[in-house]
């Protein structure tokens with residue numbers, strides 16, 4: 089499932105990219121280019137605009153009514169069935185939407201802060217803006233919040249997840 093978010097939904101677009109969903113962000117005010125983009129690339133249109141209506145059978149429009157990004161994501165999960173996939177999460181640049189390339193530690197050296205370089209083993213680079221990403225604490229916090237959102241039914245599994253991530257932390261420090 090691919091998306092194009094309207095100008096009111098920039099933060100939701102970023103969250104979707106974080107989850108690994110191909111999501112364009114349309115900053116314009118006119119509705120027609122937004123609809124055309126949806127049609128041309130088979131993207132689900134995400135909008136806050138209550139007047140935007142599907143004009144053809146192929147138009148897929150999801151109207152978002154929540155104000156804040158996390159509830160918006162939850163709303164979208166209910167309306168369009170998006171989910172969190174470990175394979176896909178953090179695979180895209182949050183700014184460009186491009187799929188990140190894994191790079192070697194040597195390539196990352198000098199391009200990230202020294203303490204990050206020594207702490208991390210995996211680095212990724214955006215092929216468009218060259219921004220470098222790593223599995224940092226920000227990601228873990230975000231991942232936990234998203235896990236809470238998508239897997240709130242399976243609460244019994246949470247303790248297991250916590251233990252696993254703690255194990256990994258201890259290993260990376262040695």
Ligand SMILES: [Zn+2]
Pocket residue numbers: 181182183184185186214215216217218219
């Ligand atoms: Zn980028």
